[in-house]
Amino acid sequence: MKFDFDRIVSREGTHSEKYAARLEKFGREDVLPLWVADMDLPTAPAIQKALLERMEHPVYGYTAYHEGYFDAITGWMRKEHGWEVETSWVVPVSSIVTALALSVEVFSEKGDGVLIQPPIYPPFYSVVRHQKRKVLENVLVPKEGRYRIDFADFEAKAKEAKLFLLCSPHNPTGRVWEREELEQMVRICREHDVLIISDEVHADLVYEGYRHIPVASLKGAGEITVTLNAPSKTFNIAGIVTAYAMIQNDRLRRKFSEIFRRYYLSEASLVSQTATIAAYTESDLWLTELRRYLSENLAYLHERLKQMPKIVPMPMESTFLLWLDCRGLGMDDEKLQAWFVHKVGIGLNPGISFGTGGSGFMRLNYAVSRQVLEEAMDKLQKAYDGI
Ligand SMILES: Cc1ncc(COP(=O)(O)O)c(C=O)c1O
DSSP: OOOOTTSOOOOTTTTOHHHHTHHHHHSOSOSEEOOSSSOSSOOOHHHHHHHHHHHHSSOOOOOOOOTTHHHHHHHHHHHHHOOOOOGGGEEEESOHHHHHHHHHHHHOOTTOEEEEOSSOOTHHHHHHHTTTOEEEEOOOEEETTEEEOOHHHHHHHHTTEEEEEEESSOTTTOOOOOHHHHHHHHHHHHHTTOEEEEEOTTTTOBOTTOOOOOGGGSTTTGGGEEEEEOSTTTTTOGGGOOEEEEOOOHHHHHHHHHHHHHTTOOOOOHHHHHHHHHHHHHOHHHHHHHHHHHHHHHHHHHHHHTTOTTSEEOOOSBSSEEEEEOGGGOOOHHHHHHIIIIIIOEEOEEGGGGOTTOTTEEEEEOOSOHHHHHHHHHHHHHHHHTO
Protein backbone atom coordinates (compact mmCIF):
# COMPACT_ATOMS: atom_id res chain seq x y z
CA MET A 1 0.00 0.00 0.00
CA LYS A 2 1.26 3.46 -0.83
CA PHE A 3 0.53 6.43 1.38
CA ASP A 4 0.51 9.72 -0.43
CA PHE A 5 2.45 12.08 1.80
CA ASP A 6 3.13 14.35 -1.17
CA ARG A 7 -0.52 15.33 -1.32
CA ILE A 8 -1.04 18.63 0.46
CA VAL A 9 -3.80 18.37 3.04
CA SER A 10 -5.07 21.81 3.96
CA ARG A 11 -5.50 22.37 7.69
CA GLU A 12 -7.57 25.47 7.04
CA GLY A 13 -10.67 25.51 9.25
CA THR A 14 -9.39 22.77 11.59
CA HIS A 15 -8.26 25.10 14.40
CA SER A 16 -4.69 23.93 13.96
CA GLU A 17 -2.55 25.79 16.51
CA LYS A 18 0.36 25.90 14.07
CA TYR A 19 -1.72 28.01 11.68
CA ALA A 20 -4.21 29.74 13.97
CA ALA A 21 -1.62 31.15 16.38
CA ARG A 22 0.60 32.72 13.71
CA LEU A 23 -0.50 36.29 14.32
CA GLU A 24 0.05 35.97 18.04
CA LYS A 25 3.37 34.19 17.68
CA PHE A 26 4.98 35.94 14.71
CA GLY A 27 3.03 39.18 14.44
CA ARG A 28 1.70 38.24 10.99
CA GLU A 29 -0.49 35.58 9.48
CA ASP A 30 1.27 35.04 6.19
CA VAL A 31 4.34 33.11 7.40
CA LEU A 32 4.76 29.51 6.29
CA PRO A 33 4.37 27.77 9.65
CA LEU A 34 7.08 25.19 10.40
CA TRP A 35 7.01 25.40 14.18
CA VAL A 36 4.53 23.48 16.49
CA ALA A 37 5.65 19.83 16.70
CA ASP A 38 2.82 18.12 14.87
CA MET A 39 2.74 16.99 11.25
CA ASP A 40 0.85 18.44 8.31
CA LEU A 41 0.67 14.86 7.03
CA PRO A 42 -2.46 12.72 7.38
CA THR A 43 -2.55 10.12 10.14
CA ALA A 44 -2.62 6.37 9.47
CA PRO A 45 -5.81 5.30 7.63
CA ALA A 46 -6.47 2.58 10.23
CA ILE A 47 -6.71 5.23 12.95
CA GLN A 48 -9.11 7.38 10.97
CA LYS A 49 -11.20 4.33 10.11
CA ALA A 50 -11.42 3.16 13.73
CA LEU A 51 -12.45 6.65 14.88
CA LEU A 52 -15.07 7.03 12.15
CA GLU A 53 -16.51 3.61 12.92
CA ARG A 54 -16.82 4.41 16.60
CA MET A 55 -18.28 7.85 15.88
CA GLU A 56 -21.02 6.19 13.83
CA HIS A 57 -22.54 5.11 17.12
CA PRO A 58 -24.27 8.20 18.50
CA VAL A 59 -23.71 7.63 22.20
CA TYR A 60 -20.37 8.84 23.52
CA GLY A 61 -20.92 8.10 27.17
CA TYR A 62 -18.61 7.21 30.05
CA THR A 63 -16.20 4.62 28.85
CA ALA A 64 -14.67 1.55 30.44
CA TYR A 65 -11.24 0.34 29.45
CA HIS A 66 -11.39 -1.35 26.07
CA GLU A 67 -10.14 -4.88 25.97
CA GLY A 68 -6.91 -4.58 24.08
CA TYR A 69 -5.97 -1.06 25.24
CA PHE A 70 -3.27 -2.05 27.73
CA ASP A 71 -2.12 -4.95 25.56
CA ALA A 72 -1.74 -2.60 22.59
CA ILE A 73 0.70 -0.50 24.63
CA THR A 74 2.71 -3.39 26.06
CA GLY A 75 2.72 -5.10 22.66
CA TRP A 76 4.11 -1.96 21.05
CA MET A 77 6.89 -1.70 23.62
CA ARG A 78 7.84 -5.33 23.02
CA LYS A 79 7.70 -5.14 19.24
CA GLU A 80 9.20 -1.71 18.65
CA HIS A 81 11.60 -1.39 21.54
CA GLY A 82 12.28 -4.90 22.78
CA TRP A 83 11.03 -3.95 26.23
CA GLU A 84 8.84 -6.30 28.27
CA VAL A 85 6.31 -4.14 30.09
CA GLU A 86 3.63 -5.67 32.29
CA THR A 87 0.13 -4.31 31.77
CA SER A 88 -0.07 -3.51 35.49
CA TRP A 89 2.77 -0.98 35.09
CA VAL A 90 0.76 1.17 32.65
CA VAL A 91 -1.00 4.27 33.99
CA PRO A 92 -3.01 6.28 31.43
CA VAL A 93 -2.44 10.02 31.80
CA SER A 94 -3.94 13.03 30.08
CA SER A 95 -0.74 14.30 28.49
CA ILE A 96 3.01 13.93 28.80
CA VAL A 97 3.45 17.46 30.10
CA THR A 98 0.73 16.94 32.72
CA ALA A 99 2.61 13.82 33.83
CA LEU A 100 5.92 15.68 33.95
CA ALA A 101 4.38 18.44 36.06
CA LEU A 102 2.66 16.07 38.46
CA SER A 103 5.80 13.94 38.75
CA VAL A 104 7.69 17.01 39.89
CA GLU A 105 4.92 17.74 42.38
CA VAL A 106 4.68 14.25 43.79
CA PHE A 107 8.34 13.20 43.83
CA SER A 108 9.99 16.40 45.11
CA GLU A 109 9.52 19.22 47.56
CA LYS A 110 9.67 23.00 47.16
CA GLY A 111 13.29 24.06 46.72
CA ASP A 112 14.56 20.63 45.61
CA GLY A 113 16.87 20.44 42.61
CA VAL A 114 15.58 19.02 39.31
CA LEU A 115 18.12 18.17 36.65
CA ILE A 116 17.45 18.88 32.96
CA GLN A 117 19.58 18.89 29.80
CA PRO A 118 19.14 22.09 27.78
CA PRO A 119 18.68 23.21 25.13
CA ILE A 120 15.37 21.44 25.76
CA TYR A 121 11.62 21.39 25.05
CA PRO A 122 10.47 24.45 27.07
CA PRO A 123 8.06 22.72 29.53
CA PHE A 124 11.06 20.93 31.05
CA TYR A 125 11.93 24.31 32.54
CA SER A 126 8.42 25.50 33.30
CA VAL A 127 7.19 22.40 35.16
CA VAL A 128 10.12 22.83 37.54
CA ARG A 129 9.82 26.59 37.96
CA HIS A 130 6.03 26.65 38.33
CA GLN A 131 6.37 24.45 41.35
CA LYS A 132 9.21 26.40 42.93
CA ARG A 133 11.80 23.70 42.46
CA LYS A 134 15.34 24.59 41.45
CA VAL A 135 16.39 24.04 37.81
CA LEU A 136 19.79 22.34 37.58
CA GLU A 137 21.16 22.54 34.03
CA ASN A 138 23.44 19.92 32.55
CA VAL A 139 23.93 21.78 29.27
CA LEU A 140 24.50 19.54 26.24
CA VAL A 141 27.70 20.26 24.38
CA PRO A 142 27.99 20.08 20.58
CA LYS A 143 31.26 18.35 19.71
CA GLU A 144 32.19 17.64 16.11
CA GLY A 145 28.59 18.29 15.11
CA ARG A 146 27.01 15.97 17.68
CA TYR A 147 25.58 16.86 21.06
CA ARG A 148 27.29 15.13 24.00
CA ILE A 149 26.76 14.92 27.72
CA ASP A 150 29.36 16.47 30.02
CA PHE A 151 29.30 13.67 32.59
CA ALA A 152 31.48 15.42 35.17
CA ASP A 153 28.95 18.24 35.20
CA PHE A 154 26.04 15.76 35.18
CA GLU A 155 27.40 14.08 38.29
CA ALA A 156 28.07 17.38 40.07
CA LYS A 157 24.45 18.47 39.41
CA ALA A 158 23.03 15.04 40.27
CA LYS A 159 24.50 15.38 43.76
CA GLU A 160 22.15 18.32 44.34
CA ALA A 161 19.16 16.81 42.52
CA LYS A 162 16.12 14.91 43.62
CA LEU A 163 14.82 14.26 40.11
CA PHE A 164 16.21 14.02 36.61
CA LEU A 165 13.86 14.85 33.72
CA LEU A 166 15.36 12.91 30.83
CA CYS A 167 14.27 13.60 27.26
CA SER A 168 14.99 10.46 25.24
CA PRO A 169 15.25 10.87 22.28
CA HIS A 170 16.07 14.49 22.87
CA ASN A 171 14.08 17.43 21.54
CA PRO A 172 15.42 19.70 19.98
CA THR A 173 18.90 18.24 19.40
CA GLY A 174 17.51 15.01 17.90
CA ARG A 175 19.98 12.88 19.84
CA VAL A 176 19.14 9.21 20.40
CA TRP A 177 21.04 8.32 23.54
CA GLU A 178 23.39 5.39 23.22
CA ARG A 179 23.42 2.49 25.64
CA GLU A 180 26.69 3.65 27.27
CA GLU A 181 25.35 7.16 27.78
CA LEU A 182 22.12 5.87 29.31
CA GLU A 183 24.00 3.42 31.53
CA GLN A 184 26.24 6.17 32.81
CA MET A 185 23.27 8.41 33.58
CA VAL A 186 21.53 5.55 35.40
CA ARG A 187 24.66 4.70 37.40
CA ILE A 188 25.05 8.31 38.56
CA CYS A 189 21.34 8.64 39.39
CA ARG A 190 21.42 5.43 41.42
CA GLU A 191 24.52 6.51 43.26
CA HIS A 192 23.02 9.84 44.25
CA ASP A 193 19.48 8.68 44.83
CA VAL A 194 17.98 10.61 41.93
CA LEU A 195 14.69 9.51 40.40
CA ILE A 196 14.47 9.47 36.59
CA ILE A 197 11.37 10.75 34.79
CA SER A 198 11.96 9.77 31.18
CA ASP A 199 9.94 11.45 28.42
CA GLU A 200 10.19 9.06 25.46
CA VAL A 201 7.48 10.53 23.23
CA HIS A 202 9.89 10.71 20.26
CA ALA A 203 10.98 7.08 20.60
CA ASP A 204 9.31 5.71 17.48
CA LEU A 205 10.64 8.24 14.98
CA VAL A 206 14.29 7.24 15.00
CA TYR A 207 16.36 7.15 11.80
CA GLU A 208 18.24 4.26 10.29
CA GLY A 209 21.46 3.49 12.08
CA TYR A 210 20.11 4.49 15.49
CA ARG A 211 18.07 2.63 18.05
CA HIS A 212 16.01 3.95 20.92
CA ILE A 213 16.60 2.13 24.19
CA PRO A 214 13.96 2.70 26.90
CA VAL A 215 16.06 3.76 29.86
CA ALA A 216 13.92 1.70 32.26
CA SER A 217 14.84 -1.46 30.35
CA LEU A 218 18.46 -1.15 31.49
CA LYS A 219 19.73 -3.12 34.43
CA GLY A 220 18.91 -1.41 37.72
CA ALA A 221 16.95 1.41 36.05
CA GLY A 222 13.39 0.06 36.26
CA GLU A 223 13.30 0.60 40.01
CA ILE A 224 14.11 4.32 39.79
CA THR A 225 12.34 5.31 36.57
CA VAL A 226 8.96 6.65 35.50
CA THR A 227 8.67 6.36 31.70
CA LEU A 228 6.24 8.56 29.77
CA ASN A 229 5.14 7.84 26.24
CA ALA A 230 2.27 8.34 23.78
CA PRO A 231 1.26 7.61 20.19
CA SER A 232 0.70 11.37 19.68
CA LYS A 233 3.92 12.35 17.85
CA THR A 234 4.42 9.12 15.93
CA PHE A 235 0.91 8.97 14.50
CA ASN A 236 0.13 12.69 14.43
CA ILE A 237 -2.76 12.52 16.88
CA ALA A 238 -1.66 15.14 19.45
CA GLY A 239 -5.08 16.82 19.24
CA ILE A 240 -6.66 13.68 20.65
CA VAL A 241 -4.69 14.22 23.87
CA THR A 242 -3.51 10.84 24.96
CA ALA A 243 -0.49 9.51 26.85
CA TYR A 244 0.54 6.98 29.45
CA ALA A 245 3.18 6.25 32.06
CA MET A 246 4.93 2.92 32.62
CA ILE A 247 6.25 2.36 36.12
CA GLN A 248 7.75 -0.91 37.27
CA ASN A 249 8.34 0.07 40.89
CA ASP A 250 5.11 -0.50 42.88
CA ARG A 251 5.83 2.21 45.42
CA LEU A 252 6.52 4.84 42.74
CA ARG A 253 3.50 3.75 40.72
CA ARG A 254 1.20 4.01 43.71
CA LYS A 255 2.47 7.49 44.52
CA PHE A 256 2.19 8.61 40.89
CA SER A 257 -1.27 7.10 40.38
CA GLU A 258 -2.55 8.55 43.61
CA ILE A 259 -2.11 12.16 42.49
CA PHE A 260 -3.74 11.44 39.14
CA ARG A 261 -6.66 9.83 40.92
CA ARG A 262 -6.89 12.69 43.37
CA TYR A 263 -7.49 15.10 40.50
CA TYR A 264 -9.47 12.58 38.43
CA LEU A 265 -6.94 12.81 35.61
CA SER A 266 -6.06 9.18 35.13
CA GLU A 267 -8.50 8.07 32.51
CA ALA A 268 -8.07 7.34 28.85
CA SER A 269 -11.00 8.80 26.92
CA LEU A 270 -13.10 6.88 24.45
CA VAL A 271 -11.39 8.59 21.53
CA SER A 272 -7.93 8.18 23.01
CA GLN A 273 -8.35 4.46 23.51
CA THR A 274 -9.81 3.88 20.05
CA ALA A 275 -6.95 5.79 18.41
CA THR A 276 -4.22 4.20 20.54
CA ILE A 277 -5.34 0.66 19.75
CA ALA A 278 -5.54 1.33 16.01
CA ALA A 279 -2.16 3.08 16.07
CA TYR A 280 -0.32 0.35 17.91
CA THR A 281 -1.95 -2.66 16.27
CA GLU A 282 -2.85 -1.73 12.69
CA SER A 283 -0.57 1.02 11.44
CA ASP A 284 2.89 -0.54 10.96
CA LEU A 285 3.03 -0.13 7.22
CA TRP A 286 2.04 3.51 7.39
CA LEU A 287 4.76 4.15 9.97
CA THR A 288 7.41 2.47 7.84
CA GLU A 289 6.46 4.73 4.93
CA LEU A 290 6.30 7.80 7.14
CA ARG A 291 9.81 7.18 8.43
CA ARG A 292 11.04 6.87 4.86
CA TYR A 293 9.29 10.09 3.85
CA LEU A 294 10.70 12.01 6.79
CA SER A 295 14.24 10.82 6.16
CA GLU A 296 13.92 11.82 2.49
CA ASN A 297 12.68 15.24 3.61
CA LEU A 298 15.68 15.52 5.88
CA ALA A 299 18.07 14.57 3.08
CA TYR A 300 16.39 17.17 0.86
CA LEU A 301 16.93 19.88 3.49
CA HIS A 302 20.58 18.94 3.88
CA GLU A 303 21.04 19.17 0.13
CA ARG A 304 19.44 22.61 -0.10
CA LEU A 305 21.26 23.94 2.95
CA LYS A 306 24.61 23.14 1.34
CA GLN A 307 23.99 26.29 -0.70
CA MET A 308 23.64 28.28 2.54
CA PRO A 309 26.83 27.52 4.45
CA LYS A 310 26.09 30.00 7.25
CA ILE A 311 23.08 27.88 8.29
CA VAL A 312 24.27 24.49 9.50
CA PRO A 313 21.80 21.63 10.08
CA MET A 314 22.71 19.49 13.08
CA PRO A 315 22.63 15.77 12.25
CA MET A 316 19.22 14.50 13.34
CA GLU A 317 19.02 10.98 14.75
CA SER A 318 15.29 11.18 15.51
CA THR A 319 12.16 13.41 15.43
CA PHE A 320 10.97 15.60 12.53
CA LEU A 321 12.44 18.77 13.93
CA LEU A 322 15.61 20.09 12.37
CA TRP A 323 17.92 21.99 14.70
CA LEU A 324 19.64 24.67 12.67
CA ASP A 325 22.84 26.33 13.80
CA CYS A 326 22.41 29.88 12.50
CA ARG A 327 25.25 31.43 14.43
CA GLY A 328 27.17 31.93 11.20
CA LEU A 329 24.63 34.57 10.18
CA GLY A 330 26.02 36.79 12.94
CA MET A 331 22.62 38.03 14.14
CA ASP A 332 21.45 38.29 17.74
CA ASP A 333 18.37 36.23 18.65
CA GLU A 334 15.88 39.02 18.17
CA LYS A 335 17.27 39.88 14.75
CA LEU A 336 17.41 36.23 13.76
CA GLN A 337 13.74 35.68 14.56
CA ALA A 338 12.76 38.90 12.77
CA TRP A 339 14.81 37.88 9.72
CA PHE A 340 13.06 34.51 9.45
CA VAL A 341 9.61 36.05 9.91
CA HIS A 342 9.89 39.21 7.83
CA LYS A 343 12.64 38.57 5.28
CA VAL A 344 12.31 34.79 4.75
CA GLY A 345 8.59 34.41 5.53
CA ILE A 346 8.72 31.19 7.52
CA GLY A 347 7.73 30.70 11.16
CA LEU A 348 10.19 28.62 13.20
CA ASN A 349 10.81 28.07 16.90
CA PRO A 350 13.61 30.34 18.08
CA GLY A 351 16.48 28.46 19.72
CA ILE A 352 16.44 30.68 22.79
CA SER A 353 12.98 29.38 23.71
CA PHE A 354 14.75 26.07 24.48
CA GLY A 355 16.86 27.73 27.17
CA THR A 356 20.60 27.64 27.73
CA GLY A 357 22.55 26.58 24.65
CA GLY A 358 19.75 27.57 22.28
CA SER A 359 20.96 31.03 21.35
CA GLY A 360 21.72 31.37 17.63
CA PHE A 361 19.71 28.27 16.71
CA MET A 362 16.29 27.79 15.11
CA ARG A 363 14.05 24.69 14.99
CA LEU A 364 12.35 23.76 11.73
CA ASN A 365 9.53 21.20 11.54
CA TYR A 366 9.89 19.19 8.32
CA ALA A 367 6.87 16.89 8.72
CA VAL A 368 5.20 18.49 5.71
CA SER A 369 4.77 17.59 2.06
CA ARG A 370 7.92 17.92 -0.04
CA GLN A 371 6.42 20.74 -2.06
CA VAL A 372 6.00 22.81 1.11
CA LEU A 373 9.63 22.23 2.02
CA GLU A 374 10.67 23.27 -1.46
CA GLU A 375 8.74 26.50 -1.02
CA ALA A 376 10.36 27.06 2.38
CA MET A 377 13.86 26.45 1.02
CA ASP A 378 13.25 28.72 -1.98
CA LYS A 379 12.19 31.48 0.39
CA LEU A 380 15.21 30.89 2.59
CA GLN A 381 17.65 30.85 -0.34
CA LYS A 382 16.23 34.11 -1.68
CA ALA A 383 16.61 35.89 1.65
CA TYR A 384 20.03 34.33 2.22
CA ASP A 385 21.27 35.58 -1.15
CA GLY A 386 20.05 39.04 -0.21
CA ILE A 387 22.07 39.35 3.00
C1 LIG B 1 9.75 16.04 24.37
C2 LIG B 1 8.28 16.32 24.34
N1 LIG B 1 7.50 15.96 25.35
C3 LIG B 1 6.17 16.20 25.36
C4 LIG B 1 5.56 16.84 24.31
C5 LIG B 1 4.09 17.12 24.37
O1 LIG B 1 3.41 16.04 24.88
P1 LIG B 1 1.89 16.19 25.34
O2 LIG B 1 1.17 16.88 24.22
O3 LIG B 1 1.41 14.80 25.56
O4 LIG B 1 1.88 16.98 26.60
C6 LIG B 1 6.34 17.27 23.23
C7 LIG B 1 5.72 18.00 22.11
O5 LIG B 1 6.36 18.62 21.30
C8 LIG B 1 7.72 16.98 23.23
O6 LIG B 1 8.51 17.35 22.21
